[in-house]
Amino acid sequence: MNITAFRSTLAGCLAVVVLSVTAPAAHAKNYTLPLRSAVDRVPVADEDRTGYDRDLFHIWIDADRDGCDTRREVLLAEAVTAPEVTGRCRLTEGTGTWLSWYDDVEVTGQRRLDIDHLVPLAEAWDSGASAWNFDRRERYANDLGDSRALLAVTDRSNRQKSDQDVAEWLPIDDVVCHYVSDWTAIKLRWGLTADRAEHTALTSLAEGCPNTPVHVSTAD
Numbered sequence: 001m002n003i004t005a006f007r008s009t010l011a012g013c014l015a016v017v018v019l020s021v022t023a024p025a026a027h028a029k030n031y032t033l034p035l036r037s038a039v040d041r042v043p044v045a046d047e048d049r050t051g052y053d054r055d056l057f058h059i060w061i062d063a064d065r066d067g068c069d070t071r072r073e074v075l076l077a078e079a080v081t082a083p084e085v086t087g088r089c090r091l092t093e094g095t096g097t098w099l100s101w102y103d104d105v106e107v108t109g110q111r112r113l114d115i116d117h118l119v120p121l122a123e124a125w126d127s128g129a130s131a132w133n134f135d136r137r138e139r140y141a142n143d144l145g146d147s148r149a150l151l152a153v154t155d156r157s158n159r160q161k162s163d164q165d166v167a168e169w170l171p172i173d174d175v176v177c178h179y180v181s182d183w184t185a186i187k188l189r190w191g192l193t194a195d196r197a198e199h200t201a202l203t204s205l206a207e208g209c210p211n212t213p214v215h216v217s218t219a220d
Helices: 001-028 035-041 071-079 121-126 132-141 154-161 173-189 196-207
Strands: 030-034 097-101 105-108 113-117 150-154 215-218
Touching: 030 035, 035 173, 035 196, 071 113, 071 150, 097 150, 113 154, 121 132, 150 154, 154 215, 173 196, 173 215
Parallel strands: none
Antiparallel strands: 030 215, 097 105, 113 150
């Protein structure tokens, strides 16, 4: 084989190797991207809230039947100081501490805490969940498979946020990049879309977070 033919063959082999390594990334279950690139993967579509009802998501189930429903699982997982637990997962009021990172407030006892869906249920409905079956909506509403999906935050910050997307509400400045990265990750995890205003806001915010990665773990 002459040198020219050898180089052509080698180049072809290398191309096959490169493709075999990189091609699966587009369909990988778990992957990491720069925030700006991750935002580009979120499809743009009009929102539609027709037919929305919070009960269609069936929140706070006890999936593993250990006595702890989803709300209490999140409280236990996110506690800075563990609360006192008695009986079948009863959290004693006034025990345990949590840090609500939306507003950088430390909270003692669970009474002032809400469990927030990072991407609110109504927003998820608008963005594709309206087409899901009941089982998938239930899994979304009780997603303990990604620690970013459900958060223990102050009731005040949760009510301020309500069902607004990133074009309408953001947490304190210090955690905006964190929030936008997590929002994008959850949208990609569940195959949700963004409306034009939301996508424009995500793109603009991502420009201000150039070194922020997005780790995506797609839901089944």
